[in-house]
Amino acid sequence: MAKFDILEDLKWRGAINQETDEEGLRKYLAEHDDLSLYCGTDPTGDSLHIGHLIPFMILKRFQMAGYHPVILIGGGTGAIGDPSGRKTERVLQTAEQVKHNEEALTNQMKKLFGTENFEIKNNADWLGKMNLLDFLRDYGKYFQVNNMINKDVVASRLENGISFTEFSYQILQAIDFHHMNVNDGVQMQIGGSDQWGNITAGIDLIHKLEGSDRPAFGLTIPLMLKADGTKFGKSAGGAVWLDPEKTSPYEFYQFWINQDDRDVVKYLKYFTFLDREEIEALAKATEEEPWKRTAQKRLAEEVTKFVHGQEGLKEAQMITEALFSGEIKDLSVKQIESALKSAPSAETSSEAKNIVDFLVETKIESSKRQAREDVSNGAIYVNGEREDDLDFVIDPAAGFDGKYVIIRKGKRKYTLVHVK
């Protein structure tokens, strides 16, 4: 089966930071129909977030090109804690936390990868059974402490200290790669750029135990940078989760819609499956008519569809459209809550009151004079209806289950007023 040049495609997408042996990998791909590759994730939380998408997009591209991705859930390594990218020691997780997180992550991964030509493994299955003396005799002998200390991750921690537990982490990850190479025919490991040391530790172990010509490759992914220097993947509300209960499909969609013109093409290449021609056209659109935000819309559509399906995308677009047009009457309470999560909020009692008093009490208007002016000018909307009558009475019990009154001032300034 002829396959398209996935390494070229990854390079064009800006998806490669370091590779251990590109020539060897190319040769391997030319001579074999299949390649199995893995990426590990420690279950440190109960939902994936968009940081996890960074390596997963690469796995997915390999899957779509006909190769075989494996995600390793670190039930064993998660009990230890990777020192990579951290300045301080981690707090150990309890066994219950690890179990609970494993289950939540597994369900999300299945949604992204399906069940065909994809596997999830858990390193607790082998690391958890290993006996201490076997560990030291069968594996420890192949690791030189002086080399381990020189790995960036450990070196950067030496001054402030690193426990023996975290120091040993690289051996565990190396055992994983070796275990899966021998038992599951996995030839390649990918990970974020901070995983370089752990990945190469695995390749060294495979070469020592199985011979230096044994195919074993590593690839790391560049750090996802933002043009404004802030951290990728955070929104005002914190991390952007893949769990729709933590970050609704609407908020998820908005996160992508709001990306800077300077970043959008990079993210289209990285986070979508659009081809080169289409991305180049979107790049041109961003350059020539940035105000239309065509590229951001396409980015938001594609990523939301990938993570939340067609249904999630439809919901996100419907809420976006409702807020934009002001037609919010038909939104459900849940949709209102997710739509206005980061909008200003206020409180009111459940008694009915005059519109001018209401606007001043909730501090939406700074004075009665200003409130009267805005109402008369038709700039105030209550629960989606324009109200320009100064004698209008707002009844908090009516609309949105008696839980909220939604005030829109002008074109797009929404305030979510909670009814006490």
Ligand SMILES: N[C@@H](Cc1ccc(O)cc1)C(=O)O
């Ligand atoms: N150390 C990886 C997770 C991982 C765990 C086990 C592995 O075999 C591989 C990767 C991380 O923290 O991101």
